[in-house]
Amino acid sequence: MSTFVLLTLTGLALAAMYFLLAAGLSLIFGLMDVLNFAHGAFFTWGAYSAWWTIDQVSPAGTGSTPAFFLAIVVATVVGAALATIVEVGLLRPLYARPIFQVLVTLGAGLTLSQLTSVIWRPDARVFAQPNWLSDTSTILGARVPNNRFLLIAAALLVLAGMLLFLKKTRYGLIVRAGAENREMVRALGIDVDRAFTLVFALGGALAGLGGAFGAAYFGSIDPSFGSVNLIFAFIVVVIGGLGSVTGSALAAVVIGLAQQFGNYYTSWAGDFVIVLLLAAVLLLRPGGLMGSTR
Amino acid sequence: MTARTVSKMTPGGLVRSLAPVVVLLLLLVVPRLSIEVPVLFNGPLDRPGNLRLLAVGFTLGIAALSYNLLFGFTGVLSFGHALFFGAGVYLPAIALRHWEWSVVPSLLFGLAGGTVLALAVGALSLRTEGVYLAMVTLAFAQAGAVIVGKNVGDLTGGEEGLSLRTRGLPEWMVGVVNTDNLYWMALVTLIVVYLLAWRLVTSPVGQVWKGIRENERRVEMLGLRPYVFKLLAFVISGALATCGGMVYLFLASGATPRVVGANFTVTLLLMVIIGGSGSLWGPVAGAMLYHFLDIRLTDWAASDTVASLPAVLSRPLRDPLFIFGVIFILLVMFFPRGIAGAFGGRLRPFRHVFGGAVARPAVAPGKTTE
Amino acid sequence: MTSTTIERSATARTGTEPILRLANVHSYIAESHILQGISFDVLPGRVTVLLGRNGAGKTTTLRTILGLLPAREGTITLDGANLTRDSVHAVVRRGIGYVPEDRDVFAGLTVEQNLRLAQRPGATGERLARAYDLFPDLKKRGAQRAGSLSGGQQQMVAIARALVNDNRLLLIDEPSKGLAPVVVNQVTEALVAVKGTTTILLVEQNLAMARALGDDAVIIDDGRVVHAGSMDEVSGDEALQARYLGVGGHA
Structure with a gap:
């Protein structure tokens, strides 16, 4: 029983992290038709900027509570800033050439990820977090680290916030309408390019946030941190249906749980099951679980 | 009178036509050339280290060339190509080590395995299109990387990799002294693969591939099934990549998980973009250049010259991948046709074969000031 | 009255300044040359109907005005301001409402x-x-x-x-397309109610609707303006209709 509870909660925390990464990817693809390979780098940068902030503010090797929350803010801002730079500087000139957009996000992802290695060297870094976060709470006999709960809570907040944004705000409407028919949104006199930048920045912010929490979850970071998780986020996005935030949330839960439970039995079964799931979804429901019939 | 007929008659045109032949002959005799090429190569050209550097470049060239049949010529963006190169490396390595097969059956097993794998992955993935295809193939590549990296079935040696079992190999393939033989093996494989690819892209099948790249719907309207032709491209390019992987196995004296992951496919894409996706020889040149820089930059970064530079310069220089990332972005933004695009007008024999295949930039939507 | 309307030319009409003016506009879809030098005016407060066979370039004309397709040659002016090179949203913000063919x-x-x-x-x-x-x-x-x-x-x-x-101007593309006759009547009534309060450039194949709404008519064929005049004139000229609209003689 305690193993089941532990695996479930850890799986949900993993799902929360994937969701933070996937939600932005999904929105970006929904609106702009861009498969953003740079997203993993925003995640890596979120993790590194969080680590760096804590390293600057707290005495070596410890993480104070204020430092941790400051780190989360810094990670979010850094993610948003990098995303804005990539969108405006690299993607915008290439809107007429979709394949090259994918390629340039690949290049940006590679360059930005390697930049962390250039600045902070390639070795893994231990992520110092406040004790109350790495301590465990006992639930139904399972000892679960507290950062799992924080991660899940953060993802739920983000999910609620995004749904409100999409349903209630004008920019949310623009994003949803743009995902359906970009040209018609333009023909209503709306500057869709600004919406592109906004969505990219928002996605970058969420990836940065996810990177900071991901660092707390795994306890250490290295330059390949983002690219490893990006692949799973892609799978989440496809299974959930490109452009659907709710779909991403559902798919993230499926993937997070499948991975945790699978890998508990053998070290590779979880990862393998996920790929099979992806293949099955694509063959049976090519639009994803919550996908529209685009 | 067209430009081409003019150039054929001038001596300059003749030189350009002969250039590839000269390059080829030069490459064939490199293992017997005891010349020093300062800066570019360490020691005489025929030193085993230099021969291996070039030969590994050839095998990567095969992988990039085969990848470009799919990407550049058919317009299919797959992220799973490393799987097939990796199959070429791992399958014979496993047969040689664990089952103690001899070389020929091991290689045949590798080729068959790689081809079947390409058929299976292609048949499934090609039911989707565009970004979906990119992601599905990415996922398959990831599955492959997991199988290899986690040492499923105790066959692959996990992260450690699998060293080549030399006991069953013929003498001429074993040991540093025989690097020249491996060099020729790699070069001949490259030439054979190149000719095969050339034959394919100039055949009616190649025309259909180009048709699919330009406009799949039109191909459909001609009564052809794009799926079948894309699958053919997928399987052939996969099988050719497997060949490259098999040669690589002997040069690297073993298999490491590096050659299966999605990152390796990204590297292939990088080579193709550096070289230019519009031609056959471009990706080979791109792969050679990539590998050369990869190795030489790493050596160079360790040198005193770099160490004496301020950290702002020396640190990025120590990270070839960072430099490649920057180069990649610049190429995509400003020189999307790569090396081959830059020289496309010069190398005549290639241009009149592949002239039509050079990627045309799309017309920008929205208001332009042309 | 009738004689003055007949004498109106496509580009220069006396009296009022046009709201919209197209002068020698060329545009392409991919490499196909669709509009091959279109020129006409839309006068304030009136409904101008753009007529022509399928594929004549009617929808392309509207899309080119909006900037959804670039005009490679020629100029488009709204209230005298040149909007040929403006981005779509900037064009629309000058005061254009667009009702696309497929509703969207x-x-x-x-x-x-x-x-x-x-x-x-x-x-x-x-x-x-x-x-x-x-x-x-x-x-x-x-x-x-x-x-x-x-x-x-x-x-x-x-x-x-x-x-x-x-x-300032509404661009309306085939509002009757694919609708049941009852609904077409409803839509026509609504547009009749709007008529007079604003200027409209209407693409319409349904002649009954075009007659009910149109003041002026511009006929295009193969990407060129072949006739410009009053709607009444086009309604009464069966030869013209047969030649350019594919109605009457061979439906």
């Missing part, structure tokens, strides 16, 4: 959200209310997803979307 309502948004999205800065609640008044059917469906509406209702949303702003 946002299926995942509610009726209300569709209309609110169309409101540009300065749009008033009063105009929104008037748009609803024009289509009582929509009023009670404000919270319904536009994708769940019938074709006719979607067309009403598309038209209402163009009416929520104080526009």
Whole structure:
């Protein structure tokens, strides 16, 4: 029983992290038709900027509570800033050439990820977090680290916030309408390019946030941190249906749980099951679980 | 009178036509050339280290060339190509080590395995299109990387990799002294693969591939099934990549998980973009250049010259991948046709074969000031 | 009266300044040369009907005016201001409402959200209310997803979307397309009610609707203007209709 509870909660925390990464990817693809390979780098940068902030503010090797929350803010801002730079500087000139957009996000992802290695060297870094976060709470006999709960809570907040944004705000409407028919949104006199930048920045912010929490979850970071998780986020996005935030949330839960439970039995079964799931979804429901019939 | 007929008659045109032949002959005799090429190569050209550097470049060239049949010529963006190169490396390595097969059956097993794998992955993935295809193939590549990296079935040696079992190999393939033989093996494989690819892209099948790249719907309207032709491209390019992987196995004296992951496919894409996706020889040149820089930059970064530079310069220089990332972005933004695009007008024999295949930039939507 | 209307030429009409003027406009779809030098004026307060066979370039003309397709040659002016090189949203913000051929309502948004999205800065609640008044059917469906509406209702949303702003000009592309006759009548009535309050450039194949709404008519064929005059004149000229509209002689 305690193993089941532990695996479930850890799986949900993993799902929360994937969701933070996937939600932005999904929105970006929904609106702009861009498969953003740079997203993993925003995640890596979120993790590194969080680590760096804590390293600057707290005495070596410890993480104070204020430092941790400051780190989360810094990670979010850094993610948003990098995303804005990539969108405006690299993607915008290439809107007429979709394949090259994918390629340039690949290049940006590679360059930005390697930049962390250039600045902070390639070795893994231990992520110092406040004790109350790495301590465990006992639930139904399972000892679960507290950062799992924080991660899940953060993802739920983000999910609620995004749904409100999409349903209630004008920019949310623009994003949803743009995902359906970009040209018609333009023909209503709306500057869709600004919406592109906004969505990219928002996605970058969420990836940065996810990177900071991901660092707390795994306890250490290295330059390949983002690219490893990006692949799973892609799978989440496809299974959930490109452009659907709710779909991403559902798919993230499926993937997070499948991975945790699978890998508990053998070290590779979880990862393998996920790929099979992806293949099955694509063959049976090519639009994803919550996908529209685009 | 067209430009081409003019150039054929001038001596300059003749030189350009002969250039590839000269390059080829030069490459064939490199293992017997005891010349020093300062800066570019360490020691005489025929030193085993230099021969291996070039030969590994050839095998990567095969992988990039085969990848470009799919990407550049058919317009299919797959992220799973490393799987097939990796199959070429791992399958014979496993047969040689664990089952103690001899070389020929091991290689045949590798080729068959790689081809079947390409058929299976292609048949499934090609039911989707565009970004979906990119992601599905990415996922398959990831599955492959997991199988290899986690040492499923105790066959692959996990992260450690699998060293080549030399006991069953013929003498001429074993040991540093025989690097020249491996060099020729790699070069001949490259030439054979190149000719095969050339034959394919100039055949009616190649025309259909180009048709699919330009406009799949039109191909459909001609009564052809794009799926079948894309699958053919997928399987052939996969099988050719497997060949490259098999040669690589002997040069690297073993298999490491590096050659299966999605990152390796990204590297292939990088080579193709550096070289230019519009031609056959471009990706080979791109792969050679990539590998050369990869190795030489790493050596160079360790040198005193770099160490004496301020950290702002020396640190990025120590990270070839960072430099490649920057180069990649610049190429995509400003020189999307790569090396081959830059020289496309010069190398005549290639241009009149592949002239039509050079990627045309799309017309920008929205208001332009042309 | 009739003699003056007949004498009107396509490009230079006496009296009032045109709201919209196209002068020698060329545009392409991919490499196909679709508009091959289109010139005509749209006069204020009037409904100009753009007529022509399928593929003549009517929709392309509207899309080129909006900037959805670039005009490679020629100039397009609205109230004398050149908008040939402006981006789509800048063109529209000068005061153009667009009702596209396939309605293109946002299926995942509610009726209300569709209309609110169309409101540009300065749009008033009063105009929104008037748009609803024009289509009582929509009023009670404000919270319904536009994708769940019938074709006719979607067309009403598309038209209402163009009416929520104080526009100088409406571009309306085949509002009758694919609709049942009863619904066509409803839509025609609504447009008749709008007529006179604003200037309209209408693409319409349905001659009855064109007659009911049109003041002026411009006929294009193979990407060129072949006739410009009054709608009455075109209505009465069966030879003209047979030649350029594919009606009458060979339907």
